[in-house]
Structures are given as structure tokens and as C-alpha cells.
Amino acid sequence: MKHRPTPPISSLVESDRVHRDVYISEDVFEQEQRRFFAATWNFVAHASQIPKAGDYVTLDLAGRPLLVVRQADGSINVFYNRCAHKGSKLYTNESGNAGKVLQCAYHAWSYRLDGKTLGIPLRQEYAESRLSQCKSGQGLTRVGAAEVYRDFVFVRLDEDGVGFKDYFGESLQWLDNMADRSPSGRLEMTGGVIRNTIRCNWKMYLENINDTVHPVSTHESAGKAAKAVWEKQPQKSSMPISVEQMLPFASGYDFFTKMDAEVYPNGHSALAVKLSTHTGYAYPQDYLDALSATHGEAHAMEVLSKAPQNSVLFPSIAVKGAPLVMRVIRPLAVDRMLIEAWSFRAEGAPELLSERAMTYNRLVFSPMSIVAHDDVHLFESVQQGLQSQGNEWVSLHRGTNGQPEQVTQTMPCKGTSELLMRNQFQAWAKYMAEPVQE
Ligand SMILES: [Fe+2]
Incomplete structure (x- = not known):
């Protein structure tokens, strides 16, 4: 079908009908991924899937790869499933146990279960670099907010926004x-x-x-x-x-x-x-x-x-x-x-x-x-x-x-x-x- 311009988002939803572009427009979908799914709270895992420390599940939420990890203290953290170094996914399995350390398969950068950087091969070669001032030197990135309710784990990707309750x-x-x-x-x-x-x-x-x-x-x-x-x-x-x-x-x-x-x-x-x-x-x-x-x-x-x-x-x-x-x-x-x-x-x-x-x-x-x-x-x-x-x-x-x-x-x-x-x-x-x- 020929490309036709999408009407502004605000004109797509009326009180008793919706414009077909909410279902079929690539532009609307792209905006949805970036805005709607980042601002809302979405389910990512059930705590029973990751009962032991180091247990993880991976998922894709509106185009973002996520990694949900059970911590040593029993709590649950949700990170972007992305090595701080080059961006490779830390884990590609649907689920597993990482042991005590999360480690990237590409260059073996490793992280504690809470996402802090643990090991970088040839670390001395970074001694005079600006790595520590870069996001890449600061470990794994957490999602904006995470909440566990009755063992259902939800996240809001945005840093700021509506509270869970x-x-x-x-x-x-x-x-x-x-x-x-x-x-x-x-x-x-x-x-x-x-x-x-x-x-x-x-x-x-x-x-x-x-x-x-x-x-x-x-x-x-x-x-x-x-x-x-x-x-x-x-x-x-x-x-x-x-x-x-x-x-x-x-x-x-x-x-x-x-x-x-x-x-x-x-x-x-x-x-x-x-x-x-x-x-x-x-x-x-x-x-x-x-x-x-x-x-x-x-x-x-x-x-x-x-x-x-x-x-x-x-x-x-x-x-x-x-x-x-x-x-x-x-x-x-x-x-x-x-x-x-x-x-x-x-x-x-x-x-x-x-x-x-x-x-x-x-x-x-x-x-x-x-x-x-x-x-x-x-x-x-x-x-x-x-x-x-x-x-x-x-x-x-x-x-x-x-x-x-x-x-x-x-x-x-x-x-x-x-x-x-x-x-x-x-x-x-x-x-x-x-x-x-x-
Ligand atoms: Fe049905």
C-alpha cells in the first residue's frame, strides 16, 4: 500500500471510535514503542520463575531486551539485557542461573548480581582512559522502576512517571x-x-x-x-x-x-x-x-x-x-x-x-x-x-x-x-x- 501521512496521534482516539491508524500505522507503532510502553507499567516475570539467587529470565518488552535477576538477598532487579561494553545481550537463553556473577560471552566483562562491574580483562589498559566517566564504565543499566506485587514483577522503563499503585x-x-x-x-x-x-x-x-x-x-x-x-x-x-x-x-x-x-x-x-x-x-x-x-x-x-x-x-x-x-x-x-x-x-x-x-x-x-x-x-x-x-x-x-x-x-x-x-x-x-x- 502507498505510504500516506498518519494523522496526529491526538486525533486518532475519539470518545466513541478510533482511527484505523492505531492498528495499522508504522509511525504510530514506532511512537507506541518509545512513549506508551516506556511510560506505562508492564509485567515482566513471576517471582516463582526465579526462586534462587542468580536465577534469571530474559524477555523483550516493546523492543527492549530485559534481564530479570534474583539477587543474593532475595530481592529482584531488572536490567537492560545489554553488556555495558559493546551492547551484546548478557544472556540469550530464555531463563537460567548465572551463579554469583553475570558475565558477557563476548569479552568476558563481568558484573555482580546487582549490576556493578566486577571484572574487565586487561583492566590496566583502561587506567588512563575516561571509561569511569562513561556510562559504559558504570555497570549494567536498570530500568526506570520495578515493583513486585504478590510475586508479579512489573517495570516502568521511564525514570520518571506514574507510580505503581x-x-x-x-x-x-x-x-x-x-x-x-x-x-x-x-x-x-x-x-x-x-x-x-x-x-x-x-x-x-x-x-x-x-x-x-x-x-x-x-x-x-x-x-x-x-x-x-x-x-x-x-x-x-x-x-x-x-x-x-x-x-x-x-x-x-x-x-x-x-x-x-x-x-x-x-x-x-x-x-x-x-x-x-x-x-x-x-x-x-x-x-x-x-x-x-x-x-x-x-x-x-x-x-x-x-x-x-x-x-x-x-x-x-x-x-x-x-x-x-x-x-x-x-x-x-x-x-x-x-x-x-x-x-x-x-x-x-x-x-x-x-x-x-x-x-x-x-x-x-x-x-x-x-x-x-x-x-x-x-x-x-x-x-x-x-x-x-x-x-x-x-x-x-x-x-x-x-x-x-x-x-x-x-x-x-x-x-x-x-x-x-x-x-x-x-x-x-x-x-x-x-x-x-x-
Ligand atoms: Fe474469542
Whole structure:
């Protein structure tokens, strides 16, 4: 397609519609990488991935290579994964243990786990140099800010900006809700990760997580298949996990229109807090007893009674507390994104809960699932369809009354309202306007 100038960022988001360039413009994507993903708080790792000193994970966050390292004192530091010398990545493995020293494979510059320079070969040859006055002589560079909340590690790349608690506000209750499903309050990643790249803009995926109006049409065949399999079973005394998880996809609009939602400032949300496809899960009595024994009965019951369809901590993760799963959303290019589906084990909870988590990820989020491939097909179709001419706008009008809304505090809404998406774009526009910090 011929290059056409992108309209100014401030004109791309209106109160009830967005310009197609938010999904298809290379210029917008480039600005997003530099501004939006640097100014916002993004998930980088779960502490259970790096239990021992020297354990690390590497990742790519909006084009920046990062290195998350467990320290000798048990704390966690997040550095740019870049040797101070020439810029090579210190580690290219997805995860590992560095021992007591981080060492570059190129010229063997080494660093303490806290990033301070330890060893430089032929150091005497630097004696009269200006290395110590250069950033290259000052060890590894940390990201602007890092915060660990209930073992979820988040970073803000920018040095200055919104604080962690101010950014997430009440949406953090959904990390509490998931962690409190463990009698000890601890989660552990389990069963590996399912990764999938999709040829669409990352925002489509986050919007779809909050889209209760698509399953009836998009997932019609998956729901029907599950229903047909279950109806053929002669014995229906106990429902297999897979059937329990798939049958709700056969629900009609009458089910989805009963869902409620809450939106929080900065793009976050919780969908279907009171009634979701996860509300009906049964729990063994000994687990209920263990949960009540440590949390108190009232809190234990409150935790289990709230089973949102999805809670989005915008823009990097969506968690489902009841089946203990989390999706991580990463931009790769204007028309390419990575999705990761992780399962959790709740410490002290029966294996049934981890089985639910891993089954859910395989059944619903894996690219081999009969659910996700319908979504993926449509995301890729939208990405292509937006190249059309004659209509520059994508509609987010559902549930508006013609008046502009500003989400400045927790706002309840219908689960079918596109306020859940409008709220994401309000936040997007706000952080896209942040100046670039180098
Ligand atoms: Fe879907």
C-alpha cells in the first residue's frame, strides 16, 4: 500500500471510535514503542520463575531486551539485557542461573548480581582512559522502576512517571484474588508456557479479552461441538474439566448480557465479576476448609465468589483467577504480536486446580484449541480488512449515550458495553502523549 501521512496521534482516539491508524500505522507503532510502553507499567516475570539467587529470565518488552535477576538477598532487579561494553545481550537463553556473577560471552566483562562491574580483562589498559566517566564504565543499566506485587514483577522503563499503585489502583485486587486462592497466598507458575504469534496489532487482542458479544458468533462451532459431545455421554454423573470449560461457549446472548463489569482509570478492567463462565466451578471441601483456616471463612468465600471472566491489567496481562491462568500480551510489529498463556499452581491447593489451569490454556488459548483459532482468524482478518478505503474509523459506540465519558475512578458498566475498550484507548491516548525520556 502507498505510504500516506498518519494523522496526529491526538486525533486518532475519539470518545466513541478510533482511527484505523492505531492498528495499522508504522509511525504510530514506532511512537507506541518509545512513549506508551516506556511510560506505562508492564509485567515482566513471576517471582516463582526465579526462586534462587542468580536465577534469571530474559524477555523483550516493546523492543527492549530485559534481564530479570534474583539477587543474593532475595530481592529482584531488572536490567537492560545489554553488556555495558559493546551492547551484546548478557544472556540469550530464555531463563537460567548465572551463579554469583553475570558475565558477557563476548569479552568476558563481568558484573555482580546487582549490576556493578566486577571484572574487565586487561583492566590496566583502561587506567588512563575516561571509561569511569562513561556510562559504559558504570555497570549494567536498570530500568526506570520495578515493583513486585504478590510475586508479579512489573517495570516502568521511564525514570520518571506514574507510580505503581497510582497506575494500577483498584485493579490490583484481581492479583490478590488469584493469589488468595492459595491457602498460603502464594502462586507458582507451572506446566510451562504456550506461545503463539498472531499477525495482528496487539490492541485487538486486549480489546477482544473484554468482548462479550463475539463468542455467540465467533465460537458458535466450538460451543456446538462441546455440547454435542456431552449430550452423547450416557453417564453424566461427573462432568470432565474440558466439558465444564467448553460448555459456556455454547451460551447465547441471554447469558452474556447478564455479565457485569468494572473499569478502572488507566485502561484496567474486570469483566463478569458476579457471573462468568467460571462461576460454576466446584471446589473440594478440604480445600474450602484449608482456605477458610488461613484466610477466615468470610474472606475465603469472597475470594471464590468473585470469578471474573477476565481482569486486564493494561496493557500487558489479563488474568483469570478461577482457572488460575494469565495471558501476557506483547507487541512485536504493527501487525504482529506475541501471546503467552501461563498456568499457576496455588500453593496448598489440590492438584485439581492446576489441572483446570493447564486444561483451560490448552483448550481455549493454545493455537491448536478449537476456541483460539477462531479468534486468531478474525484478528488477522481485521488487520487485513482495515487496509480498505472509504471508512477510516473503527466503531466503539456500543453502550454510549452520546456524551463523552472520562474514567477517573472505578466505574461499573454492563459487560456488553464497549466502555471496556474505550477505557483502554483513553489510557493509550494519555500515555502516548508523554514526552520521550532517553
Ligand atoms: Fe474469542
